[in-house]
Amino acid sequence: MSLLVVGSVAFDEVETPFGKTGKILGGAGTYISLAANHLTDKILLLSVVGGDFPEEYLNHFRNRQIDISGLKVVASEKTFFWAGKYHNDMNSRDTLVTELNVLAGFDPVVPPNALDAKYLMLGNLTPSIQKKVINQMRTRPKVVAMDTMNFWMQSAWDDLLEVLSMVDILTINDEEARLLSGESVIRKAARKILTMGPKYLIVKKGEHGAMLFDQNEIFYAPAIPLENVVDPTGAGDTFAGGLMGYLAAKDSVNFQEIKNAMVYGSVLASFTVETFGTENLLKISGKDIQGRLNEFIKMSSFNL
Amino acid sequence: MSLLVVGSVAFDEVETPFGKTGKILGGAGTYISLAANHLTDKILLLSVVGGDFPEEYLNHFRNRQIDISGLKVVASEKTFFWAGKYHNDMNSRDTLVTELNVLAGFDPVVPPNALDAKYLMLGNLTPSIQKKVINQMRTRPKVVAMDTMNFWMQSAWDDLLEVLSMVDILTINDEEARLLSGESVIRKAARKILTMGPKYLIVKKGEHGAMLFDQNEIFYAPAIPLENVVDPTGAGDTFAGGLMGYLAAKDSVNFQEIKNAMVYGSVLASFTVETFGTENLLKISGKDIQGRLNEFIKMSSFNL
Numbered sequence: 001m002s003l004l005v006v007g008s009v010a011f012d013e014v015e016t017p018f019g020k021t022g023k024i025l026g027g028a029g030t031y032i033s034l035a036a037n038h039l040t041d042k043i044l045l046l047s048v049v050g051g052d053f054p055e056e057y058l059n060h061f062r063n064r065q066i067d068i069s070g071l072k073v074v075a076s077e078k079t080f081f082w083a084g085k086y087h088n089d090m091n092s093r094d095t096l097v098t099e100l101n102v103l104a105g106f107d108p109v110v111p112p113n114a115l116d117a118k119y120l121m122l123g124n125l126t127p128s129i130q131k132k133v134i135n136q137m138r139t140r141p142k143v144v145a146m147d148t149m150n151f152w153m154q155s156a157w158d159d160l161l162e163v164l165s166m167v168d169i170l171t172i173n174d175e176e177a178r179l180l181s182g183e184s185v186i187r188k189a190a191r192k193i194l195t196m197g198p199k200y201l202i203v204k205k206g207e208h209g210a211m212l213f214d215q216n217e218i219f220y221a222p223a224i225p226l227e228n229v230v231d232p233t234g235a236g237d238t239f240a241g242g243l244m245g246y247l248a249a250k251d252s253v254n255f256q257e258i259k260n261a262m263v264y265g266s267v268l269a270s271f272t273v274e275t276f277g278t279e280n281l282l283k284i285s286g287k288d289i290q291g292r293l294n295e296f297i298k299m300s301s302f303n304l
Numbered sequence: 305m306s307l308l309v310v311g312s313v314a315f316d317e318v319e320t321p322f323g324k325t326g327k328i329l330g331g332a333g334t335y336i337s338l339a340a341n342h343l344t345d346k347i348l349l350l351s352v353v354g355g356d357f358p359e360e361y362l363n364h365f366r367n368r369q370i371d372i373s374g375l376k377v378v379a380s381e382k383t384f385f386w387a388g389k390y391h392n393d394m395n396s397r398d399t400l401v402t403e404l405n406v407l408a409g410f411d412p413v414v415p416p417n418a419l420d421a422k423y424l425m426l427g428n429l430t431p432s433i434q435k436k437v438i439n440q441m442r443t444r445p446k447v448v449a450m451d452t453m454n455f456w457m458q459s460a461w462d463d464l465l466e467v468l469s470m471v472d473i474l475t476i477n478d479e480e481a482r483l484l485s486g487e488s489v490i491r492k493a494a495r496k497i498l499t500m501g502p503k504y505l506i507v508k509k510g511e512h513g514a515m516l517f518d519q520n521e522i523f524y525a526p527a528i529p530l531e532n533v534v535d536p537t538g539a540g541d542t543f544a545g546g547l548m549g550y551l552a553a554k555d556s557v558n559f560q561e562i563k564n565a566m567v568y569g570s571v572l573a574s575f576t577v578e579t580f581g582t583e584n585l586l587k588i589s590g591k592d593i594q595g596r597l598n599e600f601i602k603m604s605s606f607n608l
Binding site: 088089185187205217218219222223224226227259260262263298299300301302 | 392515521523524527604607
């Protein structure tokens with residue numbers, strides 16, 4: 001197993017100015033693993049769903065050789081459900097429903113074949129759960145990356161700080177970087193966060209791209225301006241999946257490779273937001289990815 | 305004369321979370337010409353000030369060999385005055401005072417030595433005034449670029465459309481692009497605006513960089529994340545000055561060169577926002593610019 005992905009597998013119900021879905025496949029673990037799968041194989045997804053989770057969705061993972069031996073199905077419970085509505089500008093949303101259901105009791109057990117995974121991506125989850133996964137690893141992974149959110153900064157500060165001290169890469173958005181650091185200027189926020197544990201900080205800025213910081217360097221990856229943004233749900237997780245999928249495939253980690261990984265993450269995320277849910281992620285080919293990668297390179301290169 | 309700059313020369317009074325200035329040198333024409341001057345010579349500034357405009361400020365231009373034979377001093381009137389206060393996030397501001405004063409009667413007369421200027425930068429002004437300048441040119445400039453703002457879209461629509469049909473490059477911010485086009489998605493907005501006249505559209509996004517569009521291509525120049533943003537006033541005009549200064553110096557205009565010009569514009573703008581008013585623009589050296597250009601290149605390059 002080269003990439004262990006831990007994150008929610010869920011039902012989402014999304015409303016945007018372009019329409020409203022019923023219950024569709026969602027969750028951080030879903031987006032991360034489906035995205036990473038475009039760049040690397042040997043992925044194991046560690047998560048939990050309820051008895052209501054359809055076989056058809058499980059097959060999406062199976063058909064792609066994503067190992068779901070760590071995806072526990074608890075027959076007596078219901079799958080995590082999230083419903084949200086995006087505002088007209090697509091940059092903000094209201095959460096309408098959060099039913100944790102089976103996720104409330106999620107007690108991840110890393111399967112034996114993933115105990116030595118070299119790459120570990122921790123999707124946004126309770127920090128104590130994230131910590132529990134790291135502590136189960138038999139070998140310290142080459143890279144531990146994590147996502148988190150405002151909510152944990154407000155409700156689980158000490159646990160969050162502890163997990164932060166254990167990871168290599170942190171991916172958060174600009175607002176979260178400000179909250180985590182208490183600094184409103186991103187460059188100052190980054191410097192502070194880099195003293196909390198992560199060697200690399202990635203600040204996601206949605207349609208404005210993403211920035212990478214380490215102690216010495218900065219990289220700013222723009223985002224491709226799209227004609228049709230239909231549903232931003234899962235963009236950040238897709239980005240993280242592309243990032244870690246690329247690193248696991250290369251099996252080489254330094255500032256240069258993380259830059260490249262971010263470009264792949266951005267490219268994959270650009271597909272995710274063009275359709276509702278995972279539709280594009282399940283559909284696109286390597287050729288589609290290469291085409292948009294070329295667009296990205298063209299869009300961001302100059303010669304001075 | 306290779307670059308003719310038309311735009312306000314003003315007194316500004318600025319309040320930001322970092323402090324409050326008294327009346328300091330400001331105005332679009334000021335920032336544009338001082339920025340362009342770092343990249344090219346043979347600049348003529350066409351504008352108007354009142355009898356209260358200090359000799360010291362005139363000397364800033366004279367000392368840099370910026371031709372101010374077109375800067376009319378109307379002794380009986382007062383200089384244009386603008387006062388504004390920035391909010392805590394520095395991304396929005398309130399205009400506290402706008403006293404047009406001498407600018408209200410600004411009737412630009414292009415001096416003889418600028419009638420064949422190959423590059424013309426029209427700072428944000430009443431569209432009918434911008435048109436008047438274009439119509440006075442003896443030779444159609446190689447490049448006419450213009451800036452404008454929301455206010456004219458709401459109050460001088462027909463005039464604005466007419467000027468737009470006469471220019472090569474339009475520089476506006478994202479909000480203005482949406483208003484001008486009636487399209488909320490920037491890529492759609494750009495396509496529409498490119499049917500209105502300009503061959504090139506530059507959408508400025510402040511701390512998120514700037515995008516260039518023509519019929520076929522897109523370029524996204526990120527902005528350098530800065531430690532200290534003290535006063536954003538003049539950033540857009542500095543960007544435009546850097547852009548046109550670079551093009552005039554190169555005397556070559558195509559998508560590739562405009563990309564490079566935007567990078568210089570971004571680099572210069574990054575200096576402007578680090579101090580109040582024109583302080584940095586008046587102080588920085590070619591070495592400073594080269595240093596930050598290197599930073600910019602490093603920050604935005606990857607190897608895929």
